[in-house]
Amino acid sequence: MPSKKNKLAQYPSLQDKSVFITGGGTGIGEVMVTRFAEQGAKVTFVDMAQEKSEMLRANAVGLYRHDPSFIYCDIRNIEALTGAIEQTREAQGDITVLINNAADDTRHALEEVSPEYWDDRFAVNLRPCFFSAQAVAPHMRRAGGGSIINMGSVSWRIKQIVMPAYTTAKAAIEGLSRSLAGTLGQDNIRVNTLIPGWVMTERQMTHWLNPDIVNEVQKDQCIHKTLQPEDIVSAALFLASDDSAMMTAQSLIVDAGWT
Template identity: 50%
Template sequence: MAFASYPSLRDKVVFVTGGASGIGATFVSEFHAQGSKVAFVDLSEDEGRALSGKLAGSWFRRCDVTDAFALQSAIRDAAEALGPITVLINNVANDTRHDAASVTPEQWRKALAVNLDPAMVASVAVYPMMKQAGGGSIVNVSSINAIWGPGHMPAYVAAKGAINSLSKGLGREWGPDRIRVNALSPGWVITPRQLELWLTPEAEAEWSKLVALKDRLMPEDIARMAMFLAADDSRMITGQNFIVDAGRL
């Protein structure tokens, strides 16, 4: 297959949270391949350094995104190194399973601190530079779980539902500044984490019954939608939720 190349992404500065592994690493690699200047943060320093070492000109910092000051500082320093950030991919998340009845207030707050708060903190941090640049694109990675509401992950589901609403609200408020804000909701994407923890032949067979397209959904499929939303091709799209899930029935 031949996939799209976006001239408008060349030399744009892109910032990705949770970019060292999984879907995030694919975001970083795919934007870099488009000629973008990519900065990313992650809690895993070894994986982040390894990826950055493969991508000439990329910028990486180990960062705990639940620390708002650290995330704001990383965004500011990345902009100083590469230029004003005009594309933000709010990707970081943790979908660890847990039973609703056993969740403590501390666990609930910790889950929202990684799955929801960084999207707002990072968006506010890039807003002034996007406004000054004449516009930008923010892509908030959500999940179809916000729609389907599976059990054993209440904080994750709640956070992703909030991500969808946040995207619509910011898209409306920041539209006059030509800053577009959209949500991107993947289905079951086959990442190393999924392969290690949850993907069994039985589970994959059950998933295949639920989708129209039977091929595996891969990180690259999600990145291609993110690149479209970041590129000038989508200049009149904001406040929307784009579902990439192989046609969940």
């Protein structure tokens, strides 16, 4: 019997594309690295989870048309982030797919947030999205176009109460995407927001969830199944490919009908 993997779409336009993914070492990002590599793309990813990232890279050697590359990077350090982008350009050519996936949804109470903590949350969850887009825009112009995918969140849409700095940053992501889409559209550069529902990654399951919460979320969804990273990555592949060539300034929600 054919596997589910064999039934998934292949996008010839992604073959040999230069792809840069932030937060690619774990969770949704880990699956993104693998699935883009399966498409024949040249993939470089950055992350702070060095051990897991190195393992992902090592396990992928020889499996795909191009071996994925890993660069350790704290994306709060914009100089390090733009340096990683330049290193990627030198190794695999101008970046034409950028996925701003890295984020930190650590819970925090309203009363406990200091100005310093607020700034740090934005330094992780919003600021790198702008500066990475700024850095790759010249690459995409030279290449005749490209796709920038900013990862959003349903958290602010459902009025989630346990992480106000995170939800505010994620709401701002959608405004940033639309602004960048207007700015860069003349260069055939598309910018969209991909918004996952509550995806059951290892981090979510070990930090925030228990079976009762999982069941409650499933009941509130139109499709009563647990979202997996693969569900989100399939949408990312579409947004990165030429199949979505006229799709920009949009927010694509993949949440099984939760919101």
